[in-house]
Amino acid sequence: MAQEIIRLADDLPEEDRHLLELIRKTLLNYEPLRATRPVLDISLQQGLVHLQGRVRTSAIKEIAELLVLHTTGVRAVRNDLVADPEVIRAVADALGADSEIGPACPIIEVRDGVVLLVGEVPSEAAVRRAIELASNVPLVASVNSHLRVAVPAMAHATNGAVAVATADERGHV
Numbered sequence: 001m002a003q004e005i006i007r008l009a010d011d012l013p014e015e016d017r018h019l020l021e022l023i024r025k026t027l028l029n030y031e032p033l034r035a036t037r038p039v040l041d042i043s044l045q046q047g048l049v050h051l052q053g054r055v056r057t058s059a060i061k062e063i064a065e066l067l068v069l070h071t072t073g074v075r076a077v078r079n080d081l082v083a084d085p086e087v088i089r090a091v092a093d094a095l096g097a098d099s100e101i102g103p104a105c106p107i108i109e110v111r112d113g114v115v116l117l118v119g120e121v122p123s124e125a126a127v128r129r130a131i132e133l134a135s136n137v138p139l140v141a142s143v144n145s146h147l148r149v150a151v152p153a154m155a156h157a158t159n160g161a162v163a164v165a166t167a168d169e170r171g172h173v
Helices: 014-028 031-036 058-069 084-096 124-135
Strands: 006-008 040-045 048-055 076-083 107-111 114-121 142-149
Touching: 006 014, 014 031, 014 040, 014 058, 031 058, 048 058, 058 076, 076 084, 084 107, 084 124, 114 124, 124 142
Parallel strands: 006 040, 048 076, 114 142
Antiparallel strands: 040 048, 107 114
């Protein structure tokens, strides 16, 4: 069952296949990575390892690279793993740059590149725009929206006048 989370190339020379198996075992022994059940693609050519896939945290991404780099026979690692916080940041930047959606400040949650948008926005057009903006972020796999339309409450106009209560009105004599 654990072998499903790491995909390895099948048509490799015996030496590369052995090194990939060492890398697979090393990564599967790292409990935080194994527990989150990511799907990783690992390729290897002459000691150069390429990591791809999605992981839950930036720490898992960095530690996975370090573990692979310290595997005997690995010369270098190209780490193209995408951590969920990177996706959150990219989506937040895209939504924050929009003059209507940015101030609404929707909550952004991500799991394996799937974005969940939660919160209130001022219109149905803003809901559609938020989904479109998030969907256009290259790191995003898909977007689920739980955005609601909330019409802003009307503010009472005071015509610029400042209301001042007298001491009697405040309960003081």
